[in-house]
Amino acid sequence: MITRTSDGVQAIAAHTPNADWQTQLREVIRDPATLLDALSLPHDLLAGARGGHAQFSVRVPRAYLNRMTPGDRDDPLLRQVLPLTQETDSVTGFVTDPLAEADHTPRAGLIHKYAGRVLLIASAGCAINCRYCFRRHFPYEDHTPSMTEWQETLDYLRNDTSITEAILSGGDPLVSSDRRLAWLCEALAEIPHLRRLRIHTRLPVVIPDRINEALLEWLGNTRLQRVMVLHINHPREIDEHVSAACQRLRQVGVTLLNQSVLLRHVNDSVDTLAELSERLFEVGIQPYYLHVLDAVAGAAHFDVPDDEARSLVARLRTRVSGFLVPRLVREIPEEASKTPL
Numbered sequence: 641m642i643t644r645t646s647d648g649v650q651a652i653a654a655h656t657p658n659a660d661w662q663t664q665l666r667e668v669i670r671d672p673a674t675l676l677d678a679l680s681l682p683h684d685l686l687a688g689a690r691g692g693h694a695q696f697s698v699r700v701p702r703a704y705l706n707r708m709t710p711g712d713r714d715d716p717l718l719r720q721v722l723p724l725t726q727e728t729d730s731v732t733g734f735v736t737d738p739l740a741e742a743d744h745t746p747r748a749g750l751i752h753k754y755a756g757r758v759l760l761i762a763s764a765g766c767a768i769n770c771r772y773c774f775r776r777h778f779p780y781e782d783h784t785p786s787m788t789e790w791q792e793t794l795d796y797l798r799n800d801t802s803i804t805e806a807i808l809s810g811g812d813p814l815v816s817s818d819r820r821l822a823w824l825c826e827a828l829a830e831i832p833h834l835r836r837l838r839i840h841t842r843l844p845v846v847i848p849d850r851i852n853e854a855l856l857e858w859l860g861n862t863r864l865q866r867v868m869v870l871h872i873n874h875p876r877e878i879d880e881h882v883s884a885a886c887q888r889l890r891q892v893g894v895t896l897l898n899q900s901v902l903l904r905h906v907n908d909s910v911d912t913l914a915e916l917s918e919r920l921f922e923v924g925i926q927p928y929y930l931h932v933l934d935a936v937a938g939a940a941h942f943d944v945p946d947d948e949a950r951s952l953v954a955r956l957r958t959r960v961s962g963f964l965v966p967r968l969v970r971e972i973p974e975e976a977s978k979t980p981l
C-alpha cells in the first residue's frame with residue numbers, strides 16, 4: 641500500500657509481519673491521514689484530528705492497528721490513539737502537569753514521591769501515543785538521562801537504604817536498547833538494599849515482538865525480583881501475540897500486573913471491565929489498578945465522573961472473582977500513595 645506521510649513523502653506502509661521490534665518501532669504510523677487510510681475511514685475525521693496531532697503527535701504501531709476493526713470510527717482501540725476536535729478545547733481544571741511532577745524531581749530522570757520506591761524516567765519516548773496520557777505535555781527532553789546523570793541517579797539510590805524498589809518508567813523504558821537496559825539492570829542489582837526491579841511498560845502490548853531473546857536474557861538473569869506492570873484498557877488489546885509475549889515473560893520469572901485507565905467510550909461499562917479482567921488473568925496478568933483519568937489538558941472528553949466510576953467497580957465486584965477487581969485509584973500530587981476512591 642502506498643500512502644502519504646505527514647511530510648508529504650510517498651512511503652511504503654505495508655506491515656512487515658516478521659520485522660524485528662526496532663523496525664516496527666521505526667515504522668509506526670505518525671499522522672492521522674495514514675491512520676484513517678489504514679482503517680478505510682473517511683477523511684472527514686481529519687480536520688478534527690489536526691489540532692490534537694499538533695500538540696501531541698499521532699503514534700500507532702502496526703501490530704496494535706491490526707487489532708482495530710476497519711471502518712469502525714468508534715473502535716475502542718482507535719479512540720485511544722486518534723485525536724478528536726475536543727482535544728484542543730480548554731476545560732477548567734484540566735492542566736498541563738496534573739501530577740505536579742516537576743516538584744518531585746531531585747535529579748533529572750528521577751521521581752521520588754513514595755516511600756521505598758523511586759521512579760526512573762528511563763526513556764523519552766513511547767511506541768504509542770495515548771491521547772489521554774498525563775504526560776502528553778511532559779518536557780521529556782529534560783528527562784533523557786545521559787550516562788553522567790545515570791551515575792547520579794545510581795548514587796541517589798545507593799545513598800538511600802530505604803529504597804527497595806526501582807521502577808523504570810518513561811515514556812516507555814522498553815523503547816531503550818537491550819544493551820542499555822542490561823547495563824542499567826546490572827548496576828541496579830549491585831545496590832545491596834534494592835530488592836525489586838519494576839518496569840512500567842505498554843510495549844509488550846503494542847509491539848509484542850519487543851519481548852525478544854535479548855530482553856529475556858537480562859531480565860531473566862538478574863538477582864532482583866521482577867515485576868512488570870502493563871497497561872491494557874480493553875480486552876481486544878490482548879491478541880495471541882500479546883498472550884505469547886506474556887507467556888515468555890512468565891517463563892523467566894516475571895510477575896505481570898496490569899493498570900488501566902477508566903476512559904469514556906473505551907471501557908466505561910461493566911461488561912467491558914469484566915471481560916478485561918477475565919482476559920488479563922487468562923494470559924497470566926493480575927489486574928492491579930484502575931485509574932480515574934488524570935486531569936490533563938486535552939483529555940477531558942475521556943473523563944468518567946467519580947460516582948459513576950465507583951458504581952462501575954461496585955457492579956464489577958458482583959460479577960467477577962475478588963482477585964479480578966482492580967483497585968480504583970486517583971493520583972493526587974501531595975499524597976504519599978495512590979488514593980483509593
Ligand SMILES: *Cc1c(COP(=O)(O)O)cnc(C)c1O
Binds near residue numbers: 751752754757978
Ligand atoms: C504510581 C507511582 C509509583 C508506584 O506506586 P505503587 O502504588 O507502588 O504502584 C511510584 N512512584 C511514583 C512517582 C508514582 O507515580
Ligand code: SF4
Binds near residue numbers: 768773811871
Ligand atoms: S504508553 Fe503510557 S506513557 Fe506512553 S503515551 Fe501511552 S499512557 Fe502515556
